[in-house]
Amino acid sequence: MTQPPLAPGCAATATCSPNAPTSDGCRTLRLAGKPPKYIGIDVDNTFHTYDAAAMAKNRRAFRKLVESGYRPVLVTGRMLKASLGVLDDLYTDGVYRGYPGVYQNGATVYNELGELIVTVSFSKSFIRDVCDILEEHRLGAHVLFQAPNEYYALAHDKDLTELLARNLNLPSPVIESTADEICGAEITHILCYRFDKVQLYMDAKPEVDYVAREGAMEITCINPPRVNKLEGLRALLGHENAESGDFAFIGDGSNDVEALQASQWSFAVGNASDSVKASAKNVLEETNDQAAFAKMAQLLYGINVE
Incomplete structure (x- = not known):
């Protein structure tokens, strides 16, 4: 009633x-x-x-x-x-x-x-910088890049990124991609495991170049600024x-x-x-x-x- x-x-x-x-x-x-x-x-x-x-x-x-x-x-x-x-x-x-x-x-x-x-998507330069950090420091398994309807990850460490995706109950397969392919996509959201490890190498400024909010399971959600x-x-x-x-x-x-x-x-x-x-x-x-x-x-x- x-x-x-x-x-x-x-x-x-x-x-x-x-x-x-x-x-x-x-x-x-x-x-x-x-x-x-x-x-x-x-x-x-x-x-x-x-x-x-x-x-x-x-x-x-x-x-x-x-x-x-x-x-x-x-x-x-x-x-x-x-x-x-x-x-x-x-x-x-x-x-x-x-x-x-x-x-x-x-x-x-x-x-x-x-x-x-x-x-609202990230600048291509921001995504390129993140990909360079991930490749140089072998942190690719820590990050899933999202477009409005797809997930991307750097080609190495695919098993680990798939495990991360399953733990987050993501419904679609992760698209194994090169840095150029990820930079060519419209990336609107990033999921990062242990963001502190990636952030150590970033020149970009929080709340200026990106917005980061920590969630469950040590996953940080990263968005373009002012989003x-x-x-x-x-x-x-x-x-x-x-x-x-x-x-x-x-x-x-x-x-x-x-x-x-x-x-x-x-x-x-x-x-x-x-x-x-x-x-x-x-x-x-x-x-x-x-x-x-x-x-x-x-x-x-x-x-x-x-």
Whole structure:
């Protein structure tokens, strides 16, 4: 049964607490007026979980949000086709096919027809410098280069790069490539294992020439400068003629911080780090394995899938 969303300032359950508690210490859900139409959803360690029951619950909440006229969209570091597996029946039933959505941390953005409306790629000189470092110092196995729909790796150490790809659950085979071939592709995102080893040899400056955010399993996601999930989401909202700040957001990682800070309806899941929780307006006690996304849908939109 669908329940009405909580009004601003009303008490929530103890499963959600604001980042800055009120003076009397009570736990309240911090809302900023009417819940927004758009909901940006991080995938890994937020919407996605290996707990089958929790994953099914999250999908039911997503479905009910769509049926209620809201617009939940994936906003993730994954590429589009690496994200489709988490949708399952949402995809097969045509409820949501991954678009509109924001992918590769904002480097690629798709409209409601599945067309790319934003593609931000690295300069050829940056990719050439990275390839030279990898070849000179025999670090090729540490890096996967991504175009909007393909993965590339330097030709040596193929077995190790394939192992890295499998550990990341990447859906498509890695294309074994020369440095010239990689430089000729439109590289929008880089996955690097033990980035500290590569960074030692780089002249490029972080936050100036590239953006790097560390994720799980010692994997660092690297994007072109000024690329992040917030800017990708703003581009999507602008394309749909929606207000740039009119969105909710839920996430867990360092690549979610800008969006969590900007949204007036932001939620960090319970398994997020303390620094990420500090950037959100609300913090859920539920983790991704406890269907934190479904809890957010209940608290903010009155969507109940119990």
